[in-house]
Amino acid sequence: MQLMTEAALLALSFAADLSLYDIMIEGDCADLFLALQNPEKCLAPFGTLVEDIQWRASHFRKVVFSFTNSLYNQVAHVIAKEALKRNSIGIMVEECPPFLLNSIQIDKKEKGGIPPP
Secondary structure, eight states: OHHHHHHHHHHHHHHHHTTOSEEEEEESOHHHHHHHHOOSOOOSTTHHHHHHHHHHHTTSSEEEEEEOOGGGOHHHHHHHHHHHHOSSOOOOSSSOOGGGHHHHHHHHHHTTTOOOO
């Protein structure tokens, strides 16, 4: 939970640095995404980070927090495995690295070929 919360916070910071206006943050941590969508104060141990994420999200035109079951998100799994192998930070913007192509095709089939909203 802590890692996903910190990853969402970093994703928002990175999106702001790129001057993006509409973003989607997708993950498989249902409790976090429920907390992020709830306007009430989060009393969970990670509540302070949830508030930070919500505050940063308020500076974008549109932010969608989307829960995706990990069984149907092969791409995220492959990216996480690849990140563990590397000693440096990798950033993918617009171009798809070759190691993801197969996983993208699998996810498209699992989701019926429909891109997320």
